[in-house]
Amino acid sequence: MRKLQAGEALFPGIIGYDETVIPQLVNAILSRHNFILLGLRGQAKSRILRALVDLLDEQIPVVPGCEIHDDPLAPLCSACRARVAREGDAMPIAWLPREARYVEKLATPDVTIADMVGDIDPIKAAQAGLNLSDELTMHYGLLPRANRGIFAINELPDLAGKIQVGLFNILQEGDVQIKGYPIRLKLDVMLVFTANPEDYTARGKIITPLKDRIGSEIRTHYPATRHNAMASTRQEAWTERADGLRVEIPDYVREVVEEVAFQARADRKIDKRSGVSQRLPITTLELVVSNAERRALSNGEPLVVPRVTDLAAALPSITGKFELEYEGELRGAEQVARDLIRAAVGAVFTGMFEGQDTRTVVEWFDLGGSLPLSDVSSAEEVVTQSRGVQGLLALAERAGLAPGAPAPVVASAIDFVLEGLYAQKKISRSEERGYSATEPQPRRTTRREEPTLDEGFQVPGGKKKYYN
Numbered sequence: 001m002r003k004l005q006a007g008e009a010l011f012p013g014i015i016g017y018d019e020t021v022i023p024q025l026v027n028a029i030l031s032r033h034n035f036i037l038l039g040l041r042g043q044a045k046s047r048i049l050r051a052l053v054d055l056l057d058e059q060i061p062v063v064p065g066c067e068i069h070d071d072p073l074a075p076l077c078s079a080c081r082a083r084v085a086r087e088g089d090a091m092p093i094a095w096l097p098r099e100a101r102y103v104e105k106l107a108t109p110d111v112t113i114a115d116m117v118g119d120i121d122p123i124k125a126a127q128a129g130l131n132l133s134d135e136l137t138m139h140y141g142l143l144p145r146a147n148r149g150i151f152a153i154n155e156l157p158d159l160a161g162k163i164q165v166g167l168f169n170i171l172q173e174g175d176v177q178i179k180g181y182p183i184r185l186k187l188d189v190m191l192v193f194t195a196n197p198e199d200y201t202a203r204g205k206i207i208t209p210l211k212d213r214i215g216s217e218i219r220t221h222y223p224a225t226r227h228n229a230m231a232s233t234r235q236e237a238w239t240e241r242a243d244g245l246r247v248e249i250p251d252y253v254r255e256v257v258e259e260v261a262f263q264a265r266a267d268r269k270i271d272k273r274s275g276v277s278q279r280l281p282i283t284t285l286e287l288v289v290s291n292a293e294r295r296a297l298s299n300g301e302p303l304v305v306p307r308v309t310d311l312a313a314a315l316p317s318i319t320g321k322f323e324l325e326y327e328g329e330l331r332g333a334e335q336v337a338r339d340l341i342r343a344a345v346g347a348v349f350t351g352m353f354e355g356q357d358t359r360t361v362v363e364w365f366d367l368g369g370s371l372p373l374s375d376v377s378s379a380e381e382v383v384t385q386s387r388g389v390q391g392l393l394a395l396a397e398r399a400g401l402a403p404g405a406p407a408p409v410v411a412s413a414i415d416f417v418l419e420g421l422y423a424q425k426k427i428s429r430s431e432e433r434g435y436s437a438t439e440p441q442p443r444r445t446t447r448r449e450e451p452t453l454d455e456g457f458q459v460p461g462g463k464k465k466y467y468n
């Protein structure tokens, strides 16, 4: 409430949720609801839950040594009650920092009641001469240890039904049966969950009474705009490299990296239900920078400027981030990833170069020109080779080159133009020849060695050569 009044950011570092998820979250918290975040992977669900800690008081007073962080003024466990009665106002108190008031558990099928709620410790009972049903014989699980704090369960539907019943009983009735012995615990815990919407609604593996106790159901989502996505990746990706190397990532490289994820989420060859995590662009950008770093180091360049071609080196971070549908399986993960990259480059390039005349450059290739370049070519090499291509540098400047930009920056812009034209299928690219003309159209002579041929005349041999 204080943060709201002061206009502070409630969830710093959570990007793109200001008008969707965060208002719903705030309302749930103000309503004192237990809540569940429903969303696909990589939508910052766990991160939001962990950020809840910052909304707690910096520290709270507790009975020293109590495993369930009893309030000195209202202790729950009988040991603490006895102690307070015995020592009264002389009893010392301890302070519990807010970080210690957050407990998180990934739900897996092997989680037991003992893990979650606790177990009866017969040895403890025997040593103290206690009855097994006495709460002093209890070995506390995660939930009691989260008393006066936040208990987060990730992937709630994966939690066995009987554990869900145990959770519910503790929260609703303050008691639970362990191995037939009734245990009473009036806990004060905020419960928060995450789940995949498919598991949650379709499989229906959340027991009704527990579902009923979840006050708010909040849907998360992937970044709505490329701009938000870029901001999120910029924050998460490790792109500042070692001393002595300066990294400069052109905006169009960031956009293409982001667009790969957008393309993937819309691609029917990729499984929609498992989603495409925001970790895809994050790890992709890291590999793109690393490939550029590798090139800069081996070419002795102090400035690291990633190029769009470096995305090919990021396949290892892309192929593992999505599940394929049958059609995608047929094509293969690597080919699907290459298609995504090409589509992403095409989308960003088309957006940026809409209305620009690329004919001069394309014609140079159509007339038989080729540029043997690769992702290890030094910046100088790229710039030097490109000087021979009429119009190419001028076009590259449209990618936002500042006057007098250093060679690696210029090389990256040239690379973007070449990859863009390749993505638009205006020029082709191969391992042997680098960039060259696309397959020529019929009735058009495009090769230097056949300049005397009539436009309408087709050589049978030539035809075969062209079209196979």
Ligand SMILES: [Zn+2]
Pocket: 063, 066, 067, 068, 069, 070, 075, 076, 077, 078, 079, 080, 081
């Ligand atoms: Zn206690």
